[in-house]
Amino acid sequence: MAAPSKTERNSPGGWRVASASFERSADKLGAAPPGDLPEIAVTGRSNVGKSSLLNAFAGQRALARVSGTPGRTQLLNFFRATLRHPRHGDLGLRWVDLPGYGYAAAPQAVRASFGPMIEGYLRKREALKGLVLLIDARREVSEYDHALLDFMADRALWTIVAVTKADKLSKGERGMVTAGIARALQLPRGQVLVTSATSGLGFSDGGLAEALARRLRAETAEGAEEAPGGSDLPEET
Ligand SMILES: Nc1nc2c(ncn2[C@@H]2O[C@H](COP(=O)(O)OP(=O)(O)OP(=O)(O)O)[C@@H](O)[C@H]2O)c(=O)[nH]1
Ligand SMILES: [Mg+2]
Numbered sequence: 001m002a003a004p005s006k007t008e009r010n011s012p013g014g015w016r017v018a019s020a021s022f023e024r025s026a027d028k029l030g031a032a033p034p035g036d037l038p039e040i041a042v043t044g045r046s047n048v049g050k051s052s053l054l055n056a057f058a059g060q061r062a063l064a065r066v067s068g069t070p071g072r073t074q075l076l077n078f079f080r081a082t083l084r085h086p087r088h089g090d091l092g093l094r095w096v097d098l099p100g101y102g103y104a105a106a107p108q109a110v111r112a113s114f115g116p117m118i119e120g121y122l123r124k125r126e127a128l129k130g131l132v133l134l135i136d137a138r139r140e141v142s143e144y145d146h147a148l149l150d151f152m153a154d155r156a157l158w159t160i161v162a163v164t165k166a167d168k169l170s171k172g173e174r175g176m177v178t179a180g181i182a183r184a185l186q187l188p189r190g191q192v193l194v195t196s197a198t199s200g201l202g203f204s205d206g207g208l209a210e211a212l213a214r215r216l217r218a219e220t221a222e223g224a225e226e227a228p229g230g231s232d233l234p235e236e237t
Helices: 005-008 050-058 107-124 143-155 171-185 208-222
Strands: 016-026 039-044 077-085 089-099 129-134 161-164 192-194
Touching: 005 039, 016 050, 016 089, 016 129, 039 050, 050 077, 050 089, 050 129, 050 208, 077 107, 077 129, 089 129, 089 208, 129 143, 143 171, 161 171, 161 208, 171 192
Parallel strands: 039 089, 039 129, 129 161, 161 192
Antiparallel strands: 016 077, 077 089
16 A cells, blocks of 8 residues: 655645535445445444444534434445545545444344345445444444454455544543554554544544545555555544
């Protein structure tokens, strides 16, 4: 993966979300939009904060529906977003909100709980360039999360973890929790981003938009070459 230049890494007012809108829901891969934009799939256990993360990322209140009832969304929800950088210009992407997993199913049945729709999407969608795996700051990494990554192992998709609801932790706890999650998932610490949809932590400079933009730019630079790499996130602010 092409390393971001020092200027890019440190640029104040770097990548941000210029626009985001709902595109469509699909109940099968055949109903998905054309794969003409790079896609980032967002996944995690039910109620982990996927919809809230999207709203915070997009800077919109009600782009995705925040639900009080876990496990209800059973569709692939496609959103379009444009990332913008003052010098590098615009990057288009699709953000794909996957149904939450681990709801009323045993970990061994994670795959079954995905169903053919999600399995087909994760395995076959060529436009899919990265995965954002959400982990609740107050919960342990679960067998479900491990099962998802195991399930994805043969595809070796670039993955970043977003720790959600970090506002429920003290600043000291955040560092410990992040290190613990990185260890549990055997990911570099730099691929674990601490976020709070409530406080906005993890969404400004050096946050999620920056990490996704870097990945998509590296992807473009690599062309067809397969090379999952690190996101090299800055330390939590
Ligand atoms: N304190 C706090 N609560 C949050 C945060 N993000 C989400 N929540 C709450 O967590 C609950 C679930 O949030 P959602 O965004 O609907 O979670 P989801 O993963 O999309 O849920 P499903 O689609 O049902 O699986 C809601 O009550 C949110 O208000 C956060 O950053 N901080
Ligand atoms: Mg949701």
